[in-house]
Amino acid sequence: MLGVNLYDVLERVLRRLLVPMFMIFIGQLDAREEKLFAVDVKVEDQTTSVEQAATRTSLLEVISRLTGLESVPRTAEIKKALDQAESFVSEYMYTKVPNFESEISVASKPLSVLRIVFQPDQIESLLRVAKLPRWPSPRDTCIVWALLENGGTRESITYGETFRLAELLASTSLARGLPLIFPAMDLEDQLTVNQSLIWGRFGKELLQASERYNANCLLIGRLVAHEGGTVPSFSGDWTIMLRNSLAYQREAFWIEEEVKIAKETIDSAIDLMTESSVIYAGESYVYRVRVSFVEDFGDYLAVNEYLSKSPYVEDFSIDGYEGGFLNISIKSMVGGERLLELFEREGKLANDDTAWRTSSDPEYFTFRWRKDV
Secondary structure (H helix, E strand, C coil): CHHHHHHHHHHHHHHHHHHHHHCCCCCCCHHHHHHHHHHEEEECCCCCCHHHHHHHHHHHHHHHHHHCCCCCCCCCCHHHHHHHHCHHEEEEEEEEEECCCCCCCCCCEEEEEEEECCCCCHHHHHHHHCCCCEECCCCCCEEEEEEECCCCCEECCCCCCCCCCHHHHHHHHHHHHHCECCCCHHHHHHHHHCHHHHHHHHHHHHHHHHHHHCCCEEEEECCCCCCCCCEEEEEEEEEECCCCCCCCCEEEEECCHHHHHHHHHHHHHHHHCCCCCCCCCCCCEEEEEEEEECCCCHHHHHHHHHHHHHHCCEEEEEEEECCCCEEEEEEEECCHHHHHHHHHHCCCCEEECCCCCCCCCCEEEEEEEEECC
């Protein structure tokens, strides 16, 4: 820790360097994940009517990704947005799909993928006007540890398995904005994870094996295929685990459609993840805080970067540097206790106070910046 004299020097340096920046509010552009605002749609032609229909559908998908809502309510604001969906688009781009599976042969009617990229600022503004919840990003990645038993043998549910369940899970998670991955099952995985661990739902061991993938959400599946009918049916269960909150839920099923299995599984995972992370629209508050242990310009930049990327911070301004403390005003729709809890969970800002107040109280509350986290 710096001595008093060094803090005085630091204070003078920061004042000289940062005065022009003190009153600048910094938004969350750096925190956005661009892929949440891009949708790929398979289309049969490039007519205006097809493009318009795809844009409306894609706008609803983006809103679903950003809010965590399975079904977007058709409020007056949303209906108006759908009527002018093209105004939210920044780019259209077509690419050919040579091997798309369809009842119509590719040779007789080529298909295309239309990529529609929406403007983040306008979408964010729509969510605020429509008073919809916000599921912040970046989000925890989910990893799938799952087995499919068919005819007495078991195989991992990953790309290329018999019933294409992995592809269905991946496409469903993409539509809902959930980062989903499958283990490589390379030598390292094989040394730490065997089928018995997955079939026995040994969560502790699977959590450890997931660390190499930086995955904090686990989908542990045990599925059994039953063939012989007109279509295959499936029984089994999914266990959904979250590392940080230790929350989990287990669901058993008997379903005939693979698509339904994927949808219900991803929906359940998102429901569990959003329980503690969704921000509901409401009044914004300004919290005044001061941060200690900001010992050099690099620390100052790190604090700025952290707050600018925080999904829980709408805006913030640097009010000054005084007496070894960086004074900051933070604007957020999150209630004080919740915001305090979220900061504590992430660990970069260690709170020393027991209460929070809004901007009606000029007192600053103290945090300690932790560069080691």
